[in-house]
Amino acid sequence: RGLTDISLLERFIHLRYVDLSKNKLKDLAPLSSLTQLLWLKVDRNWLTSASMQELPYLQVISFDRNRIVDFEGITHPLLTNLSLKGDTGYLCCGDTLLERWDSLSCFFFLWHSENQIETALGLSQEQLFSLQVLELRGNKMQTTAGLGISKLKKLYLAKNAICSLEGLEEFEQLETLHLRDNKLEALDGFSDSMKCLQYLNLRSNGIKSFQEVAKLEVLPMLQALVLMDNPCAEERDYRLEVLSRLPQLQRLDKESVEEEEREEAETIRQTRRQKEQVRTTQCRDQKE
Numbered sequence: 611r612g613l614t615d616i617s618l619l620e621r622f623i624h625l626r627y628v629d630l631s632k633n634k635l636k637d638l639a640p641l642s643s644l645t646q647l648l649w650l651k652v653d654r655n656w657l658t659s660a661s662m663q664e665l666p667y668l669q670v671i672s673f674d675r676n677r678i679v680d681f682e683g684i685t686h687p688l689l690t691n692l693s694l695k696g697d698t699g700y701l702c703c704g705d706t707l708l709e710r711w712d713s714l715s716c717f718f719f720l721w722h723s724e725n726q727i728e729t730a731l732g733l734s735q736e737q738l739f740s741l742q743v744l745e746l747r748g749n750k751m752q753t754t755a756g757l758g759i760s761k762l763k764k765l766y767l768a769k770n771a772i773c774s775l776e777g778l779e780e781f782e783q784l785e786t787l788h789l790r791d792n793k794l795e796a797l798d799g800f801s802d803s804m805k806c807l808q809y810l811n812l813r814s815n816g817i818k819s820f821q822e823v824a825k826l827e828v829l830p831m832l833q834a835l836v837l838m839d840n841p842c843a844e845e846r847d848y849r850l851e852v853l854s855r856l857p858q859l860q861r862l863d864k865e866s867v868e869e870e871e872r873e874e875a876e877t878i879r880q881t882r883r884q885k886e887q888v889r890t891t892q893c894r895d896q897k898e
Contacts, residue, residue: 630655632654654675685734741759752772781804782805784807794815797812814839816840817841832858837863853871
């Protein structure tokens with residue numbers, strides 16, 4: 611704890627697993643000699659950059675709760691898991707994480723600087739072609755543009771400031787997308803090329819209408835959707851309205867879809883379709 615210099619590690623060239631969390635490191639250059647390294651954790655240091663010399667076998671890195679603002683210098687060809695969490699909403703007292711404000715009276719807190727990544731600047735498809743899990747909770751991202759890594763399967767973007775969904779058509783292998791606690795009011799941007807997406811968390815955004823929810827119809831494999839704490843979740847018959855638009859769902863929020871409500875939702879879906887057909891016929895007749 612409290613380390614500022616790790617040059618001693620340069621001689622341990624065969625190290626494979628290294629945890630340097632909770633120190634005061636500003637530079638990881640001494641790790642460049644660890645060419646056999648597979649797993650690295652450097653959470654809660656004073657790093658302002660994630661830049662390192664390329665390590666040929668490195669597969670997992672965690673840079674959580676540093677002072678990093680971009681992806682520059684992350685070039686490890688076998689990297690599958692990358693974590694750059696920022697401020698996730700937890701309070702820290704020494705080694706203890708607290709979630710309740712009413713615990714504050716008993717503790718003295720030292721606030722740490724956090725990662726504040728705003729864009730995908732420096733994130734390279736060519737250099738991170740093995741990446742499957744990207745964790746960016748608690749940063750300052752405003753858009754998903756530029757995050758499209760072809761093999762990515764899990765993307766965690768909760769507690770950012772995202773108001774625009776862009777570039778989602780590139781996520782052809784994505785299975786999990788976590789967008790809780792952002793600033794989304796519209797769901798434009800989802801694409802039928804997202805043929806593997808099964809889990810989508812949109813909790814605590816600003817989605818008001820079921821017309822926006824209907825835009826998720828393009829996701830053929832979507833099985834679990836979280837929409838609680840959005841304005842639309844306060845509407846009458848919320849679950850039925852969602853299920854009538856997304857009949858393939860197996861779970862909505864924290865509850866499994868029951869067969870009875872699935873049948874009721876299908877009735878609503880058929881009724882809506884008939885009304886739309888009538889309106890279309892009437893409009894055509896008026897034009898003639």
